[in-house]
Amino acid sequence: MAMQWLPPDWPGNFWAHWAVFTVIIVAFILVMFLAFTWFERRALAIMQARLGPNRAGPFGLLQPVADGLKVLLKEDIVPAKGDKLVHWLAPVVAFVPAMLIFAVIPFQGGALLADLNIGILYIVAISSVTTVGIFMAGWASNNKYSTLGAMRQIASVVSYEIPVVLSVVGVVLLAGSLSLQQIVAAQDIPFILLQPLGFLLFFIGALAEINRTPFDLTEADSELVAGFNIEYSGIKWGLFFLAEYAEALAISAIVTTVFLGGWRGPLLPDWLWFLVKVGIIFFVIVWIRTTIPRVRIDQLMALAWKFLFPLALLNLLITAVEILVWPEVSLWVFVPVNIAIAIVLIVLWSKFFKLGWGKVEV
Amino acid sequence: MATTAKTKEVVINTEPFVVNFGPAHPSTHGVFRMRITLDGEVVVDMEPVFGYLHRGIEKLAEERTYTQVIPLTDRLDYLASMSNNLAYCLAVEKLAGIAVPERVEYIRVIMAELQRIASHLIAVGSFVQDCGAFMTPYVYMLRERERILDLFEMVSGQRLTYNYMRVGGVSQDVPDEFIPALAKFLKEMPGWINEYDRLLKDNEILLARAKGVGILPRDLAIDIAASGPVLRGSGVKWDIRKADPYSIYDRFEFDIPTGTVGDCYDRYRVRVEEMRQSLRILKQAMKGLPRGEVRSEVPHLIRPPAGEAYGHIEAPKGDLGFYLVSDGSIAPYRFHVRAPTLINLTVLADMMRGWKIADAIVIFGSIDICMGEVDR
């Protein structure tokens, strides 16, 4: 019943392994995308004292299918003065990297498409390519709102890359390898307990990278009327929508693998544990979306450069010191120590953190 | 045009461009158009264009009798119909010299204060929605507003344009189930307002978005004749219920909340505190409701003596005034509305200069305009 992973010397050779896992990954992304859109709308609605979609199919489970059909059947409008080739390519460039991330995430012990020994580095590199797609979309739409949205997107992604990468490096130090499979194997204690500050920094930074509330100012509904998405309709818009949820899924999967112990857990089969943890992280993302207002662009960048970046450096320094100076001490000792240090640092840094100037003299 | 940074001349040639926040936009409340000149993300200038909802109410009123004008006044500020009705009836009663029975005064106060709470719920909800909180606080406040609308539906039959007050009284007496329902509402509402405070008051991101943003200095607020929460947020303790009391407001005990700085956060806090004060007034009015009739002896077609009168009240959005000129016939000769939101929005350009586009929306949401009043 448990899924058998295919060893490299399986008689089907490399290409069969690749084909099977590609099919699995594509199916996984598409099915989870449908499930996530449904789950988000229902959870958001119940937290807002109303019912979500519950007409299309039992409990509204066919609602994503209905949405997909609607999106496919819409007319494809291209702005007359926009750059047509760029306009056509932008959704593709935005969506494909989100899929590529899943090549290195282990669904079960050893079950992954390619066990790269630079796993985390590959993920970080690939996930930045979506920004190019979004900027192409903003540029090619020939619309001032889209361009504003695209500019904000670039500023925010560039600012948040650094704290995200630095917080992951702490985990890499503890696990001793960049490969995701080794990181999962090294988590006898889940790294969320050993690196609480790293988890928080990574989570906030990742939310900013994928443009979810409270950082969704590139597609702020109430200001820019959907930002770079304005001039898109039909399946091209559908691809942007798909890209947003695929990235949210990717972030949940990365957080699960790197901080929560991946597929490890008692009792239940491994792939089920993976799905449960991904689901929990996604629920937290939706919960945050329900509650918190949006930040402004300069506050966003101030948060990245003045708050998260120094904390990430300090986190790295403390982790490195702990590993070098006390290599034989059991890791359980570091759990309360790290949690205490995290709380102290956050409280201390909040006292000194000041946002930038708000009003400009014109 | 070179932009200057804080310390040195940066020679980057930038050009300001004009963005049109057109009449159909998710966050301009109603059909309001702004032409904003932007330099990057910074607002350099703003030009409001309104008139998209002009329906000619002032002209229409000249051809209707005094009672027929009341449904027209409903549709001025459609989110606070009871206040509009009340102001108009006060103006006509002043013009014609009609006195109203005691029970009517108490009922009018109850309706006006309930309407104030309902209007402020929408104002605060849409303000937080403009800050980006994705509908959740807004939906909670709409749920509370449903309770108030149920009460209004019980009394007048409709949920938005009530047409409830008449010259010399109200249309019908409140039914028997009104007072118990009102008592239940008054018991629950403070708990809900506390829940909103728990959700929003100390929220760091809301503080970052709204504190210090869009400051209206105290002198400027007085100079441009601002009124309502916009004026009180800037620190001026001016409320028509205390300064020029109408109806029986001088019998009730309540405070006037004011802000200190005049930023968006202060205006939001003023509105929430006003809701609490309205609950206080409601409790006192409900306890003191006397028996009696609900209409004084007023002819079917009122013919006030020739003259003019101005009746103004503290509507939820500000100082709402009706100016009536009569020439002795059954219809007003001239009917003019002093709309508080129109006068408040003249200072919008000054408040927005120097802030970013995201702040422009927040500032606009905090002064709480309703296009029905602005355009009439």
Next chain:
Amino acid sequence: MKFERYGLGIAKGLTVTIRHLLRRPVTTQYPEQRLNPSRRTRGNELIWDEAKCTGCGTCAKACHIGAIHISTSTDLVNNKYEVKSYEVDTGYCIFCGLCVEACPFEALFMSYDYERAQYRRGDLFQSKENMAETPERKVSGYFYPGRAAKLPKQSLLVDNDRGKR
């Protein structure tokens, strides 16, 4: 922004939202569940009592946009007005209820029903044939407390508070 409460303000907000997961939603599933409108609701039609109407035209004069059209002729035998046609243009009407208040003979009522949408604009015109009170076309208690007492109670949100389980 100073994190005055070190992120605690956001944490308090998060607890408020998650508590709603345990509460029942306040919305109802229309059209399977219909809530009762108020007893005095000003429904989307007018109901006219032919027996009591004398054709005086007070309602037409009270209507502020002239949506009521009455045409009468004199009946010298019975010494009264005979109302030849009584028409209301519900497309024009704003349901303010001034006509109901104005009628001196209690011959005009607002209807209790709000689901009166039609497919064509011409169908919104009500004339003598479809203005009588029938068991399907109920009369609302607007301005007439006697009639209001016979209608079902209004569903109030403060009563069955669906905010708590």
